[in-house]
Amino acid sequence: MSTAPLAEIFSSLAGEGPHVGRRHIFLRLAGCDLGCDYCDTYTDPETPARIEREPGSGDFFSLPNPLETGEVLREIKGLEERAPGHVHLALTGGEPLLYPEFLLELLPLVRKLGLAVYLETAGIHHEALPPLLPDLDVVAADVKLPFHCGRAYWEESGKFLEICQKADVELVVKIIFGKKTPWAEVERALRLANEVAPEVEVTLQPIHGPDGRPELSGEELLRACIRASALHSRIRLIPQVHRLLSLP
Ligand code: SF4
Numbered sequence: 001m002s003t004a005p006l007a008e009i010f011s012s013l014a015g016e017g018p019h020v021g022r023r024h025i026f027l028r029l030a031g032c033d034l035g036c037d038y039c040d041t042y043t044d045p046e047t048p049a050r051i052e053r054e055p056g057s058g059d060f061f062s063l064p065n066p067l068e069t070g071e072v073l074r075e076i077k078g079l080e081e082r083a084p085g086h087v088h089l090a091l092t093g094g095e096p097l098l099y100p101e102f103l104l105e106l107l108p109l110v111r112k113l114g115l116a117v118y119l120e121t122a123g124i125h126h127e128a129l130p131p132l133l134p135d136l137d138v139v140a141a142d143v144k145l146p147f148h149c150g151r152a153y154w155e156e157s158g159k160f161l162e163i164c165q166k167a168d169v170e171l172v173v174k175i176i177f178g179k180k181t182p183w184a185e186v187e188r189a190l191r192l193a194n195e196v197a198p199e200v201e202v203t204l205q206p207i208h209g210p211d212g213r214p215e216l217s218g219e220e221l222l223r224a225c226i227r228a229s230a231l232h233s234r235i236r237l238i239p240q241v242h243r244l245l246s247l248p
Contacts, residue, residue: 015242178207
């Protein structure tokens with residue numbers, strides 16, 4: 001059986017992107033090979049995994065890492081049975097695509113439970129994606145900006161979006177930006193999205209401050225959307241709703 005280090009499994013509402021507000025079971029994998037300066041979800045693969053006992057309770061117990069697919073499936077099944085109606089299993093991180101073997105084994109079993117699968121990813125590891133596509137329903141891929149991630153990933157992002165475009169999945173493209181982000185980088189990301197996936201709606205997601213609110217004002221965000229629309233016709237702005245609601 002394959003294993004992977006997990007940060008947590010819990011039930012909550014989708015807080016980002018166009019599926020916002022839907023009930024998800026979140027499977028947060030530990031570890032990431034990027035270092036975004038706004039990251040608030042990096043978790044150490046050595047730390048034990050936190051598993052929520054009752055959906056939405058915020059009451060967790062620990063399991064030692066790494067976990068086997070069978071153990072993870074049991075916890076997902078338990079959460080869905082105790083409070084049915086989750087729309088997706090949301091794979092998040094960290095970076096889930098660091099563990100392709102584990103996902104390849106787990107995802108077909110998850111779909112047998114009746115849950116659709118939603119992948120949240122930095123959109124860099126395109127080499128890991130193709131074998132997983134048959135068991136993914138939604139791929140939410142960031143286009144990472146060099147200002148925040150320390151280096152450029154334009155080529156990797158382009159390849160990643162291209163693979164998704166050709167596959168039978170719903171593609172969600174997300175650009176994360178804040179007060180200090182050079183607009184030229186947002187523009188380059190929009191051009192890339194427009195070139196590879198012109199029909200796909202691009203979600204602009206503002207960086208939130210320590211108070212949980214977006215760093216930019218509503219007026220500034222509206223102006224950003226107007227500028228962005230000149231480069232890509234399908235723009236949507238969605239803040240991190242889970243942070244506004246103080247949910248995990
Ligand atoms: S890709 Fe995600 S998990 Fe990794 S450093 Fe960036 S924000 Fe954090």
